[in-house]
Amino acid sequence: MTVNHIQRHREMGLHILRHAAAGDAFHDSAVRYPQPKCHPETRSQILESLWNWSSRTDPRSTVLWLHGPAGAGKSAIAQSFCQTLEAGHRLGASFFFKRGDSSCGTATKLFPTIAYQLALSKNPSDLRQVISRTVENNPSILDRSLSLQVQTLIVDPCRQALILNLCRRTFPKHPVVIVIDGLDECDSQNIQQAILRSIGNAIRDEYLPLRFLIASRPEPHIRDIFAGPCLKKSHRPLNIEQSFTDVHTYLVAEFARIHTEHYETMAAVHRPWPAAEFIRQLVDKSSGYFIYASTIIKFIDDKYFRPTERLEIIMGTGEPDSESPFGALDQLYTQILVNVPQTIRPRLLRILTVIAAKLDLNFLDIEQLLELKPGDVQLALRGLHSILNMDGENLTVHHASFLDFLDSPTRSGMFYPGPQQRTDFACQILKAFSYKYDDPFINRTGPVAG
Structure with a gap:
């Protein structure tokens, strides 16, 4: 052998x-x-x-x-x-x-x-x-x-x-x-x-x-x-903690690259572009994470459009076109939300309405306000740790862009807190103000103030 x-x-x-x-x-x-x-x-x-x-x-x-x-x-x-x-x-x-x-x-x-x-x-x-x-x-x-x-x-x-x-x-x-x-x-x-x-x-x-x-x-x-x-x-x-500095570094470098590579449409645009104030706003919107910043760069870097016009769309000063600048981001959020079981989604939509209202409430506050059982909020949001911060007492979002997502019916689709959800939520707030007792659980069965 x-x-x-x-x-x-x-x-x-x-x-x-x-x-x-x-x-x-x-x-x-x-x-x-x-x-x-x-x-x-x-x-x-x-x-x-x-x-x-x-x-x-x-x-x-x-x-x-x-x-x-x-x-x-x-x-x-x-x-x-x-x-x-x-x-x-x-x-x-x-x-x-x-x-x-x-x-x-x-x-x-x-x-x-x-x-x-x-x-x-x-x-x-x-x-x-x-x-x-x-x-x-x-x-x-x-x-x-x-x-x-x-x-x-x-x-x-x-x-x-x-x-x-x-x-x-x-x-x-x-x-x-x-x-x-x-x-x-x-x-x-x-x-x-x-x-x-x-x-x-x-x-x-x-x-x-x-x-x-x-x-x-x-x-x-x-x-x-x-x-x-x-x-x-x-x-x-x-x-992986937030890094506003890293996102700022990334945006500055990428905008400089776009200015250089889109030389035909950017020849008359003076550097630095865009203005520092615009970059600061984008960094704030990113919440220190790269998903928002990278989505913006992909949108602006499209060779079939002028970068200046695409930036105006991002900043809300230009005419939007049929293509969403946050398509990839919206797909990510929708993918996470759609994994919530169908039976829980009605309750989830009510909770998302509270989150979209930016009232900075904790779990107990939300349960009392929506007349849910103790633990209902945590159960409804169990699969959403990747977009919601639930480690502390208050319920907050990881990305500010998620609030923008919830605020747009074209972006959030079936998860949009629409007029009916907002009206129901307003009624719950008015009902809470009419309670007679300090204990909300007594108020559910007891009389309310006239």
């Missing part, structure tokens, strides 16, 4: 894995081009924090949960971090979920894809042969449970490779990182929880030269698993 034949035989498992992997989910997949990434000179602090985390071996932070509201820039940060890790030969694998995609929207290919990339990486060494032999000896592992896959395809091979390296006295300098982005875009909430449990249970009480970065919206069912027994002691949460 020749050496080449032996080598081909050893790599038979890799060929099996290759067909089971989702190449479209790689961070550098051609299908994802152009990949979202952080604009130069933005997000530097959070990227530095991620790099520092990836260099440590503390078992209490084997997993980092990068979370933030819809449109906060999680995927851009994950993409930029992958590129940084790759340049430093520290990227083990990446998987970017995409909602509704047959390949990247399910969990069936997640761990085979990660195992395939780990086998191709150079660090830690010996993984290629170990993973290939594992799949070759037991191809059915690709159809088994998620927990068995992560243990057999990732954790056990990494442990074996580590033992081989220790025997040779070749110690890995730094852990390699596995990046999983958009977990909330996987096909079901139960599967999302199963993925987290599988990872948490597999790495428990294990020292491995591996780090997992998992990026998602702060959905309640995901938050519950991170707070539960399998991940509570081995993960570190990192919230």
Whole structure:
């Protein structure tokens, strides 16, 4: 038997894995081009924090949960971090979920894809042969449970490779990182929880030269698993906070680029464009998140229109055309709201009417005002943590643009708090002023002031 034949035989498992992997989910997949990434000179602090985390071996932070509201820039940060890790030969694998995609929207290919990339990486060494032999000896592992896959395809091979390296006295300098982005875009909430449990249970009480970065919206069912027994002691949460400075930097740079690239229609427009006051207003509207700013830039950068006229539409001083400048943003908000069960939507619409009124009320106030049962507001809004801030006493929005969305019937559609909802809400306010007793629950059955 020749050496080449032996080598081909050893790599038979890799060929099996290759067909089971989702190449479209790689961070550098051609299908994802152009990949979202952080604009130069933005997000530097959070990227530095991620790099520092990836260099440590503390078992209490084997997993980092990068979370933030819809449109906060999680995927851009994950993409930029992958590129940084790759340049430093520290990227083990990446998987970017995409909602509704047959390949990247399910969990069936997640761990085979990660195992395939780990086998191709150079660090830690010996993984290629170990993973290939594992799949070759037991191809059915690709159809088994998620927990068995992560243990057999990732954790056990990494442990074996580590033992081989220790025997040779070749110690890995730094852990390699596995990046999983958009977990909330996987096909079901139960599967999302199963993925987290599988990872948490597999790495428990294990020292491995591996780090997992998992990026998602702060959905309640995901938050519950991170707070539960399998991940509570081995993960570190990192919230993507607002950054008005980064959004300002991004807008200034992008407007300068547009001025240069649209030279035929912008030749007579003097720099700096637009005026600093306009940029300040846009930064305020963004609430410090990139989704609003990037949507604006895409709208203004259309080569078939004059940038100055498109900006006037954004600022509300020009004639609007048939194309919505916030189409992508509206689609995002609608996608989140439409996931609320049909049976709860009438109650949701009443609560959205209160939010649109900008009265700054807490949960108890809203329940009393709308004559709901205690806990009804939290139940109706349970799936909206990515657009509403419910951590404190008061109910607030993450993005000021969401209030603009609610205020426009053409943008919010079925979720628009229309005249009937606003009239009913006004009647509830008048009814509240007519109550005789301080306790609202007594007023529901007791007499009111004449």
